[in-house]
Amino acid sequence: MQTIKEKFQDMREMREAKAEAKAEEQAEKELAKARLDVAHEVRKAREAEAEMDLHVNKAVEKADKEIAKHHELGTDEPIVGITDxxxxxxxxxxxxxxxxxxxxxxxxxxxxxxxxxxxxxxxxLF
Structure with a gap:
């Protein structure tokens, strides 16, 4: 009778150990998924920042061209707005x-x- 009780005790301890290991594995999976999500968002943010820098550089180049064009015409101030x-x-x-x-x-x-x-x-009226 004692051996049966010991066997049931061992089975319960084994179930508890398996449940604990499974919970730890699930927590690690969730943590890994969260890290992947964070890494993905960081990558997207870096890409957006690089694209924004590209647009800023293009705008600076266009502004420099306009300023250079106005310096060629002999004016120091760029013409802003509609000139026609x-x-x-x-x-x-x-x-x-x-x-x-x-x-x-x-x-x-x-x-x-x-x-x-x-x-x-x-x-x-207003």
Whole structure:
């Protein structure tokens, strides 16, 4: 009878040891997966940083070219904004304002506008 009890005790200890080993293995797997995920995110961040640096370098090169072009023209300050004052290349709608492009103009007569109470003859639109 004693040997059977000892055998059951050994089986229970073996089950507990296996369960503990399995839990440790699972924890190690989760830790390894977390490390892989972190390494993947670090790699993506480095790639994004390298791409951003590339774009910054391209922008600097373009700015240097523009500055060099303006120095060739004899000006010290770069020209910023639209330099062509001609408006003939803007599309016009029928009766529209060339400064508005295809938007056209809208006239609003606010003299006859009143609110529901009728107390304010010149309502504030904004």
């Amino acid at each position: 004052d001609r408006q003939d290349n803007l599309p016009m709608s029928s009766g529209g304002n060339p400064n508005l492009g295809t938007m056209g103009t809208t006239n609003i007569n606010t003299n006859n506008m009143t609110n529901s109470a009728g107390a304010d003859r010149n309502p504030k």
